[in-house]
Amino acid sequence: MLRHVQLGEHQGRVLHARAQAQAQLQAARAQAQAAQAQAQAQAQAVRARAQAAQAQIQAQIQAVQAIQAVQAVQAVQAVQAVQAVQAAQAQVQAQLQGGRAQIQANPQAHFQAMAQVQAQVQAQRQQVLEVPLAMPPFEQEIHLRGQAPLRREIAQPLLPPALPPANQPLPPPFGLGAARVVSQRQSQRQQAAVAGPSSGSLQVHPARGPSMSLNKRATKPLVVIDLTRDNSVSPYNAVAHRHAA
Numbered sequence: 001m002l003r004h005v006q007l008g009e010h011q012g013r014v015l016h017a018r019a020q021a022q023a024q025l026q027a028a029r030a031q032a033q034a035a036q037a038q039a040q041a042q043a044q045a046v047r048a049r050a051q052a053a054q055a056q057i058q059a060q061i062q063a064v065q066a067i068q069a070v071q072a073v074q075a076v077q078a079v080q081a082v083q084a085v086q087a088a089q090a091q092v093q094a095q096l097q098g099g100r101a102q103i104q105a106n107p108q109a110h111f112q113a114m115a116q117v118q119a120q121v122q123a124q125r126q127q128v129l130e131v132p133l134a135m136p137p138f139e140q141e142i143h144l145r146g147q148a149p150l151r152r153e154i155a156q157p158l159l160p161p162a163l164p165p166a167n168q169p170l171p172p173p174f175g176l177g178a179a180r181v182v183s184q185r186q187s188q189r190q191q192a193a194v195a196g197p198s199s200g201s202l203q204v205h206p207a208r209g210p211s212m213s214l215n216k217r218a219t220k221p222l223v224v225i226d227l228t229r230d231n232s233v234s235p236y237n238a239v240a241h242r243h244a245a
Contacts, residue, residue, distance in 0.1 A: 103110045
């Protein structure tokens with residue numbers, strides 16, 4: 001009986017040792033698998049880093065190659081530009097030498113050509129000087145460009161017509177506002193008779209036209225405006241100045 005009990009205890013200890021060994025074996029296997037997975041992950045990370053470094057190095061190599069190609073093209077273009085400049089200089093030098101040879105061979109023709117050029121320049125300057133000062137700036141520009149003929153009718157500013165003495169009747173006005181012009185003339189005569197003679201001078205500016213300068217006794221000049229149907233300038237559209245009664 002005792003022997004059976006000892007045999008059972010021995011078998012129990014063997015089974016416990018076997019189970020403990022199996023558990024340790026499974027734990028070792030799990031540790032080995034985890035270590036293998038970690039090693040594989042590290043290997044993959046190292047491979048990815050190596051590939052990234054290789055791609056970066058390849059990109060740098062391509063950039064250097066592109067820069068070298070651009071520099072080579074620029075060097076070729078610079079050489080071509082220098083050659084073109086040298087060829088142009090040689091051509092100009094040849095033309096100068098040819099011109100000198102022609103001048104030495106026929107100096108009279110050279111002098112005639114120079115005189116013709118000077119005459120053309122003088123004619124152009126004269127055309128510029130003949131631009132009427134009374135023209136607006138846009139008309140001066142058109143005239144200088146040669147797109148419009150010279151308007152000689154306004155080359156000089158319009159002068160106001162001389163008014164007759166106070167004891168002579170004025171010519172009848174025409175156009176629009178005739179009654180207003182007559183009333184303004186009558187009031188002008190009355191004011192001139194009351195104020196008496198005044199010293200005034202009519203000045204003509206080349207760009208602004210006629211202007212009146214009066215002494216302290218004189219009042220502002222009367223401006224008579226008469227518009228005709230064709231919008232042209234009438235002899236009544238002028239600055240009227242005072243006259244003695």
